[in-house]
Amino acid sequence: MRVDARTKKLTKRLQPGEIAVIDHTDLDRVAAEALVECRPAAVLNAAASVSGRYPNLGPGILIEAGVPLVDDLGPDIMRLHDGQRVAVDLEPDSPGAGSVRLSGKDGVIAQGQVQTSDTIDAAMEAAKEGLAVQLEAFAANTMEYMRGERDLLLNAVGMPAVRTDMNGRHVLVVVRGYSYKEDLKALKPYIREYKPVIIGVDGGADAVLEAGFKPHMIVGDMDSVSDKALTSGAEVVVHAYRDGRAPGLKRVEDLGVEHLVFAATGTSEDIAMLMADEAGAELIVALGTHATLLEFLDKGRAGMSSTFLTRLKVGGRLIDAKGVSRLYRTRISGWQLTLLALAGLVALFVALAATPGGQTLLGLSGAMWDEIVNFFRSLLGIAPKTPPV
Template sequence: MKRRSSRRFGAPRSQNGKRPHDGELRGRARLGKRTKRLTKRLGAADVAVIDHEDIDRVSGEDLVATGVGCVVNVARSTSGRYPNQGPLILTHAGVHLVDVPGADLFDRLDDGDEIVVRGGQVLRDGEVIAEGEQQTIEIVERDRERARARIGEALEAFAENTMTHIREERELLAGEIELPEFETDFRDRPVLLVVRGPGHKRDLAILRPYVRDTRPALVAVDGGADAILDEGFEPDMIVGDMDSATDASLRCGAELVVHAYPDGRAPGRERLEALGLDFKVVPAPATSEDVAMLIAGEKGADLIVMVGSHFNLFEFLDKNRRGMSSTFLTRLRMGEILVDAKGVSRLYQPAAGRAPMLVVTGGALAAFIVAVATSDLGQFLDLVWLKLQILVGLE
């Protein structure tokens, strides 16, 4: 009988850059029902245990970025509602993805328990505690194609929901949202608004010269604050329900604005009060991204540059939103001052700073001096210099 191999998640990858799927995978279970929070404490030697139906693109990218080798999902990674990209990103990166829908792993496991994943089985101390299906690339691509074939149904439901809620949220277009006074000055300034969304880190990196040269007000929506800090900048304002921003980003000195429901409930209030931080509350029937746009636009910004924003069907379904009424109305209200970061990265040509110019000039001058000193031209110039010295009486 062939002996089954066993390896840790920190083991080297195969030559194609992907971890093989055969054998046993051992690691410490890290449990999290909110994937975006869990990724902040995951390591390559861990097993991520999540409860995330229809893993979205951003969550997939974040999980891969942690280096984790195995993800066990107690929900369906792809429900078939729409062709979500998360499972495809994970499996193509070589992550061992297992679906065990309905498994009680959050009750049976403690964070840090040593577990083994063997194919679709999850074991602790040699006992199988959950069994499901390993999501291979072939299975994920098959399910994605089936979901794509039904996208018309999702689009129709999405459009109907959007039209229904446009009537309920028309105050976003009419300008009836009450905003408090803010410390951040937006008047006649550009604003860079960063959202944790598709490609937000890449877009923000491209815009570094834009931030350096124009010095816009930096506004983050929740976890977008960490992306701004990672680029070496500090946000002026953080807007949202504060569920994905780290404590460090919330304490960075930015003005904090909690997005509340229209009835006044504010999920982020408790966390900020526990941290002892001051904040303002803005109730609105919109997403936190929409509220951030409204604040910047209504307080006088002359340009709003969006990074990581959501505006297509798949992105909204990834966010588990059934419609886009508030975003449609908010963007309609912002008008021509709203620009997508991808457009700016194509149009904006960063000016060269002084330091690069000095380096180039200095290098050229040094090369010229060396060339002159080691050539016949150098000897000729030495002779001319001697003649001048004799003429003026220096020799």
């Protein structure tokens, strides 16, 4: 069993077959996909995975992947520790459904609700009624961000001077978000051909390394990026709060990595796009970022309204890589290409054999091949073949 109030941290040490204990209200898609990748035996959530504010995507992803989810267990479940063994009743119709006990001991530690596809569907339908309220809050947060960051958005006031040259170049901003693996794989030919400047946003830098590339810049609060990425030689920009607080700054300083600090209200993906725009990027390709209203809400942060305004600011330079893997898939398999190549060789052989010049070329090629074979036979002590008389 692994316990952590922050799902992002828990998934870094969660092993297959272990039980994940989290405290995550409105479980979002990115967190759920990270949990599914770890293949846990079950997920125990101290909070409500669906609060009803909006139709969040995470619970359905867990259920669809066959990961049992016990919901709304309360704060007592967070008192458990890594390595403890517990017994969980996962039968929805049993009298003790959703109960959690320490293995070998009596007494229920916590009682929750075992979620099923039916309960999740019902909760999603009910949550749609909350979208209007969330939309109003989103609009209010957008105006608040506009008032607080208008100088940054309109005049680039406070923008740090970075050494990475992006002027007139393509810039790829990689966020470890929705479908990032599929989209990054689909963009490999583009990366090799255009050689864009690659900006990894926090854990997005590790995604770049895993794909076989190297980030030119890393932007974020440094809570999910690895030491390997931070010391890879990329330019590091630490995202700080407007009041100057930067929780990830000490970690970067302890590693001895040269860095800049950028204080801004928005998200790290926002400031990555704004820096690329200000540096004169010809094109900004956003991978794994948030693009729709439901994705903004599913992130579970009111501050996501900053991303909406950032996209308006960047405008026509911005292209979303999301869905590229669905839009473009090669329809020719490897074996089909092999057969095509063989067919081409056969056609070439037939064409050569039908002309006097081709017959002469084939005869010379055959003689040369015989010479090569006889050479290797002599090296092995085998008598060379002699032509019949």
